[in-house]
Amino acid sequence: MTDRFERGKRVVITGMGVVCALGLDTAEVWEGVLQGRSGVGMVTWFDVSQYPTQIAGFVKDFDPALYMNPREARRMDRFSQFAVAAASQAMRQAGLDLAQEDPTRVGVEIGSAIGGIGVVEEQSVILKEKGVRRVNATAVPMFLTSMAACQVGIQFGLKGPTASPVAACATGVVAVGEAMWRLRLGQADVILAGGAESADTPLVLAAFSRMGALSTRNDSPKRACRPFDADRDGTVMGEGSVVFVLETLEHARARHAHILAEVVGYGLTGDAYHVAAPDPEGDGATRSMRAALQSAGLQPADIHYIAAHGTGTPLNDASETVAIKKAFGEWAYKIPISSNKPVVGHMLGAAGAFSTLVLVHALRDNLVPPTINLERPDPACDLDYVPGDARQVHVDRCMANAFGFGGQNASLILARFKE
Numbered sequence: 001m002t003d004r005f006e007r008g009k010r011v012v013i014t015g016m017g018v019v020c021a022l023g024l025d026t027a028e029v030w031e032g033v034l035q036g037r038s039g040v041g042m043v044t045w046f047d048v049s050q051y052p053t054q055i056a057g058f059v060k061d062f063d064p065a066l067y068m069n070p071r072e073a074r075r076m077d078r079f080s081q082f083a084v085a086a087a088s089q090a091m092r093q094a095g096l097d098l099a100q101e102d103p104t105r106v107g108v109e110i111g112s113a114i115g116g117i118g119v120v121e122e123q124s125v126i127l128k129e130k131g132v133r134r135v136n137a138t139a140v141p142m143f144l145t146s147m148a149a150c151q152v153g154i155q156f157g158l159k160g161p162t163a164s165p166v167a168a169c170a171t172g173v174v175a176v177g178e179a180m181w182r183l184r185l186g187q188a189d190v191i192l193a194g195g196a197e198s199a200d201t202p203l204v205l206a207a208f209s210r211m212g213a214l215s216t217r218n219d220s221p222k223r224a225c226r227p228f229d230a231d232r233d234g235t236v237m238g239e240g241s242v243v244f245v246l247e248t249l250e251h252a253r254a255r256h257a258h259i260l261a262e263v264v265g266y267g268l269t270g271d272a273y274h275v276a277a278p279d280p281e282g283d284g285a286t287r288s289m290r291a292a293l294q295s296a297g298l299q300p301a302d303i304h305y306i307a308a309h310g311t312g313t314p315l316n317d318a319s320e321t322v323a324i325k326k327a328f329g330e331w332a333y334k335i336p337i338s339s340n341k342p343v344v345g346h347m348l349g350a351a352g353a354f355s356t357l358v359l360v361h362a363l364r365d366n367l368v369p370p371t372i373n374l375e376r377p378d379p380a381c382d383l384d385y386v387p388g389d390a391r392q393v394h395v396d397r398c399m400a401n402a403f404g405f406g407g408q409n410a411s412l413i414l415a416r417f418k419e
Contacts, residue, residue: 014257227310270409281323370391
């Protein structure tokens with residue numbers, strides 16, 4: 001355990017909110033994850049007839065008017081609307097009364113990988129077809145990647161440290177991990193942390209398809225993403241937001257908050273290998289997991305479940321398997337590990353935050369969800385990836401992995417709260 005960790009404050013999670021392809025509240029979403037119900041379906045909001053991939057995990061029946069007035073909603077991209085909704089849910093679950101808080105001690109750490117790309121695409125067409133004077137005057141504050149965090153701060157009057165990490169698909173874990181350190185170092189008492197993304201757009205879907213990163217099983221959307229399976233052919237795009245209320249234990253106790261979990265470890269590394277492909281030897285991912293264990297003062301055998309990055313791409317799943325073996329040694333074969341990408345899609349900047357939500361529920365219920373669509377395990381992915389059904393497992397400490405393009409690797413450890 002490092003000196004920095006020992007000097008810091010304990011950090012706990014007291015609330016969480018979610019908007020994703022499986023639903024619009026944590027209870028509904030967790031039930032879907034446990035049942036292996038997939039929210040992936042056909043893309044219908046633009047013409048995908050010429051696209052190799054025509055499926056995505058998209059949010060259904062979302063009404064921003066439940067969380068903000070229509071005028072405010074029109075000035076936000078969808079990813080920011082999702083973040084405001086998830087933050088509102090999280091504060092409600094946490095019982096956080098902002099009227100009783102010093103707003104300068106309540107911060108925001110909500111990141112996104114791509115931000116308001118839908119606005120960029122839409123306004124580019126308007127510029128080309130109708131000219132400069134028809135471009136939306138509020139386009140810039142709609143598409144900036146930092147706007148999810150800023151809009152949450154504006155909507156709720158939060159004036160503490162406000163940041164927007166951008167770490168590709170590792171963003172959600174980075175946001176929670178960095179919020180933990182800010183709280184440990186005394187920079188705030190409460191931080192709303194997580195990720196938000198809405199990038200199921202024509203250009204993004206085309207670009208990811210051209211990379212060969214997406215599954216082309218268009219005839220079977222719910223069975224398309226197949227992490228760790230020998231027949232996997234790519235991931236599936238997803239959208240949504242997950243936000244947590246993190247606070248110092250001292251602050252949570254003072255307001256008699258119900259504590260859901262404790263954030264105890266965090267690791268962040270770089271591969272320095274390739275702009276898109278993971279290091280096949282899993283070097284950066286291995287060091288990320290080891291760093292998280294070290295910062296938590298834990299040994300490999302102390303971890304009872306891993307929410308894997310598990311994208312369903314041939315390279316990622318194989319390299320993550322290698323990395324887990326290196327980081328955990330023989331214990332790697334005894335840890336249940338699962339991926340949630342087949343049920344919600346790959347939520348990019350919100351993916352790691354979604355895995356963190358899974359960890360909180362696993363700690364609460366002693367249940368780990370299955371990796372659905374895992375029917376013919378790849379011999380190179382020979383760990384316990386929980387095929388079939390959810391499994392009853394005693395979980396005291398668990399880890400989430402999130403690995404992004406460019407070789408950004410983040411790992412987070414949560415623990416059951418104990419006095």
